[in-house]
Amino acid sequence: xxxxxxxxxxxxxxxxxxxxxxxxxxxxxxxxxxxxxxxxxxxxxxxxxxxxxxxxxxxxxxxxxxxxxxxxxxxxxxxxxxxxxxxxxxxxxxxxxxxxxxxxxxxxxxxxxxxxxxxxxxxxxxxxxxxxxxxxxxxxxxxxxxxxxxxxxxxxxxxxxxxxxxxxxxxxxxxxxxxxxxxxxxxxxxxxxxxxxxxxxxxxxxxxxxxxxxxxxxxxxxxxxxxxxxxxxxxxxxxxxxxxxxxxxxxxxxxxxxxxxxxxxxxxxxxxxxxxxxxxxxxxxxx
Amino acid sequence: xxxxxxxxxxxxxxxxxxxxxxxxxxxxxxxxxxxxxxxxxxxxxxxxxxxxxxxxxxxxxxxxxxxxxxxxxxxxxxxxxxxxxxxxxxxxxxxxxxxxxxxxxxxxxxxxxxxxxxxxxxxxxxxxxxxxxxxxxxxxxxxxxxxxxxxxxxxxxxxxxxxxxxxxxxxxxxxxxxxxxxxxxxxxxxxxxxxxxxxxxxxxxxxxxxxxxxxxxxxxxxxxxxxxxxxxxxxxxxxxxxxxxxxxxxx
Numbered sequence: 001x002x003x004x005x006x007x008x009x010x011x012x013x014x015x016x017x018x019x020x021x022x023x024x025x026x027x028x029x030x031x032x033x034x035x036x037x038x039x040x041x042x043x044x045x046x047x048x049x050x051x052x053x054x055x056x057x058x059x060x061x062x063x064x065x066x067x068x069x070x071x072x073x074x075x076x077x078x079x080x081x082x083x084x085x086x087x088x089x090x091x092x093x094x095x096x097x098x099x100x101x102x103x104x105x106x107x108x109x110x111x112x113x114x115x116x117x118x119x120x121x122x123x124x125x126x127x128x129x130x131x132x133x134x135x136x137x138x139x140x141x142x143x144x145x146x147x148x149x150x151x152x153x154x155x156x157x158x159x160x161x162x163x164x165x166x167x168x169x170x171x172x173x174x175x176x177x178x179x180x181x182x183x184x185x186x187x188x189x190x191x192x193x194x195x196x197x198x199x200x201x202x203x204x205x206x207x208x209x210x211x212x213x214x215x216x217x218x219x220x221x222x223x224x225x226x227x228x229x230x231x232x233x234x235x236x237x238x239x240x241x242x243x244x245x246x247x248x249x250x251x252x253x254x255x256x257x258x259x260x261x262x263x264x265x266x267x268x269x270x271x272x273x274x275x276x277x278x279x280x281x282x283x284x285x286x287x
Numbered sequence: 288x289x290x291x292x293x294x295x296x297x298x299x300x301x302x303x304x305x306x307x308x309x310x311x312x313x314x315x316x317x318x319x320x321x322x323x324x325x326x327x328x329x330x331x332x333x334x335x336x337x338x339x340x341x342x343x344x345x346x347x348x349x350x351x352x353x354x355x356x357x358x359x360x361x362x363x364x365x366x367x368x369x370x371x372x373x374x375x376x377x378x379x380x381x382x383x384x385x386x387x388x389x390x391x392x393x394x395x396x397x398x399x400x401x402x403x404x405x406x407x408x409x410x411x412x413x414x415x416x417x418x419x420x421x422x423x424x425x426x427x428x429x430x431x432x433x434x435x436x437x438x439x440x441x442x443x444x445x446x447x448x449x450x451x452x453x454x455x456x457x458x459x460x461x462x463x464x465x466x467x468x469x470x471x472x473x474x475x476x477x478x479x480x481x482x483x484x485x486x487x488x489x490x491x492x493x494x495x496x497x498x499x500x501x502x503x504x505x506x507x508x509x510x511x512x513x514x515x516x517x518x519x520x521x522x523x524x525x526x527x528x529x530x531x532x533x534x535x536x537x538x
Contacts, residue, residue, distance in 0.1 A: 102345060174382035174445070177338065178395040178452055179372035188394065193385040284385045284432045 042257030050258055055224040062249045067259050070240035073227050076141055077236055078210035081148035085156050085205055093160035098182045117154040122214035124151050129218035141227055141234040144220025148209045156205035163197030164190055171286060193285050196278035203274040207267055213238035237263040291316040291486040292337055297351035299332055306332045308510045319487045321497045324507035330490045334458050338374040339367050372399055375454035377462040381441035383433030388425050391433045391444055395452035419447035420477055439470025459489040506530045
């Protein structure tokens with residue numbers, strides 16, 4: 001039976017709607033399943049000891065202690081790397097948009113960033129490790145921060161680039177019409193206007209940084225000590241999860257899930273915090 | 288009549304398409320000049336050649352000269368920010384900057400370092416808001432976002448912001464086309480009040496507005512200036528057939 005055009009259009013809309021809802025449900029179920037797994041398995045092991053103490057002797061065989069070393073290590077690594085990456089990402093994004101605009105150079109830089117984005121972080125780790133051997137540097141918090149910053153840089157820069165690109169052109173032109181230089185437009189108009197988006201870009205990069213295990217494996221090393229120096233190795237949560245899940249002891253594996261839960265909670269807290277911040281920063285933005 | 292803006296042999300191309308052809312025109316000082324013509328005739332292009340806004344579009348080629356007060360603004364050694372300080376622009380749609388009402392007016396004065404202390408800035412902001420006829424409506428909410436104003440108020444804020452950098456010329460690119468009738472009247476009233484202090488050039492597509500505002504009229508068609516002259520004469524006794532047709536509403 002041939003449907004009337006009117007019916008066909010509605011049928012197509014219905015099918016597409018179901019497909020969209022289906023995708024949403026699948027994604028939602030995946031997220032739910034992941035959260036359920038780490039909560040169900042990790043919550044029983046999530047004690048105050050877990051988050052307030054470093055591993056004691058025999059921790060990986062089920063004896064006492066916690067993962068404070070990894071919590072602090074991850075926070076230091078990801079915050080340091082995010083701050084460092086921001087120092088480069090914001091100027092690059094602003095330069096791309098204000099000075100290079102749509103020129104061939106800008107496209108080349110964007111292509112380079114997209115390629116960097118796609119490189120697996122283990123490659124960054126290997127690159128960092130090679131460099132460290134050449135320079136005679138040992139695995140340390142400092143080296144981890146630098147390599148992690150490299151991992152974060154492309155995602156942060158491209159996210160900022162997109163946010164700034166979507167800004168209405170009239171806004172920059174209004175400032176130019178008053179005799180602003182491009183730098184003044186960037187600092188006084190583009191940054192305030194896109195600040196919520198910039199915060200989101202920074203958060204995206206932080207999320208990638210704190211969750212990354214491969215880049216810090218060779219470069220930051222691992223230690224059961226609480227990190228106290230930039231130039232000593234440091235633990236990190238993703239590696240803590242990895243090491244604990246890799247043991248044959250069920251109670252240690254449970255603590256691995258608890259560590260994963262801690263990591264997830266940190267990401268959630270940072271996410272909510274930045275959303276709250278972004279909403280507050282929207283006061284003066286032009287919609 | 289002394290010319291404030293003097294355009295000689297101006298040709299503008301967007302890529303390969305020619306937008307202006309051999310435009311030579313003199314804009315009189317401290318009067319309102321209205322550029323009119325059908326859409327796509329190049330009136331906005333001509334207007335935006337006066338503050339060097341054409342170069343913001345990629346692939347624009349400009350030949351010829353535009354002299355403002357005797358200085359060719361397209362000469363190689365000209366500081367484009369200085370040109371735009373002298374030649375202000377009131378855009379088609381109000382574009383408040385992402386900051387407070389106060390800062391919108393203050394911004395231009397700050398970047399050009401036009402005052403030395405905060406009290407002078409505060410006084411200047413009040414002065415220009417008064418000049419734009421907005422002060423009474425905003426004096427108790429200066430530090431609220433500029434976007435909290437109505438569209439009509441935003442356009443007067445943009446006028447105040449433009450006046451604050453002390454330009455010699457005000458350009459208006461259909462400055463009332465996005466506004467309601469009352470707000471449009473407000474803007475027109477301000478422009479008439481200010482015309483003795485500034486050289487004003489307005490692009491409009493409404494003939495009635497042209498008649499209300501113009502001291503001097505430029506009529507354009509297909510990228511060329513067809514006719515220019517004193518408003519009263521041009522409106523009552525156009526010399527060119529095309530001008531007459533346009534005034535009669537043929538196209």
